[in-house]
Amino acid sequence: MVKFSLKTLAEDVLTLEINTIVKANMSACKMPSSRREALWSIAGDYHLQLVEYGCREPVCWAGAGLMAFLELYDRANRGIEKTELELNQFHLNEAQKIALREKATMLQRIKVQSEQLVSVFNELARAKGLDLNVEEQRLLLEKRADEAQLKPPLLYDIESVAWNNDLTRAQIQRQTQDLELDAVQLSLLRKIWEIGTERILLQTVIHVDGDVTTRVTESFLIDCDPNLLHIHQEGITTSVQFWSNLVKTIREVAASFFNRGQRLFP
Known part of the structure; x- marks a missing residue:
């Protein structure tokens, strides 16, 4: 049976990684x-x-x-x-x-x-x-x-x-x-x-402590496409919003478990 734990989920959301990939064609x-x-x-x-x-x-x-x-x-x-x-x-x-x-x-x-x-x-x-x-x-x-x-x-x-x-x-x-x-x-x-x-042209990693690292492929610097930069920025914005909502949900679930435990074991 596949195992799941709230602790594992919480650990997985401590880092956010956004990749912008160029692909010759899409299989969808x-x-x-x-x-x-x-x-x-x-x-x-x-x-x-x-x-x-x-x-x-x-x-x-x-x-x-x-x-x-x-x-x-x-x-x-x-x-x-x-x-x-x-x-x-x-x-x-x-x-x-x-x-x-x-x-x-x-x-x-x-x-x-x-x-x-x-x-x-x-x-x-x-x-x-x-x-x-x-x-x-x-x-x-x-x-x-x-x-x-x-x-x-x-x-x-x-x-x-x-x-x-x-x-x-x-x-x-x-x-x-x-x-x-x-x-x-x-x-x-x-x-x-x-x-x-796939070729990753742009990668941004955001840590929960506020550290942000962005990596850029050398070839992209030679032939920089502003459209890809815009797409990458949009991906960061969307991911951070989703991340924030997910962290909020985990915090609420954890609080619910804590409060339930207090009621069962006063």
Whole structure:
């Protein structure tokens, strides 16, 4: 059963993040109701982005579970190392350097978010009474790269289906048991799915203590679009208004619980 707590909700609203993303086209689709399908979509986006960057090979785990995201983490990490070497070349002009830095940033996103999803699968495994050794996972990943014909053991382990998602697309579509994620894990999955591999041009982070941080992509500074600035500002205004109302609601609910407790235990 998905867990929920007022404490978790309160912690989640301490920071507000507004992203302005440029996308070539819109699918107008919401995140799939199936968590397994959402993970498959994320893994597919990461796979295609790494293929475009030329750092996806070898492909050993084509699913969307523990080992698949561990492999995506590894390939992104290798891509970062290669990109950093390219950045040290002296013949690059400023535009080429900016493009490489944006590539490194995207690879870092794939690396970090893949690692976060690996942690989620490990949490799900521990909830089922399993204690998976991270070092053994990495050794298995390396072994798969050397033995291309090796069948992934987790793929055919019926017991692992309850917490893992290293399945073929056909198996996911036939699987009636969805992953049981708590509120924090589901929030993480939703954010990762929504951002995907899109280019974030503007980002503003607002903390409850009043600190505000705005990040701007280098390429946007070269070709600044005032319309995007206006859209971003509108997003900030709308989000802050919603945030304020949400915090007010949480405060009222908390006060209601406190008052009810006083009546029950005077």
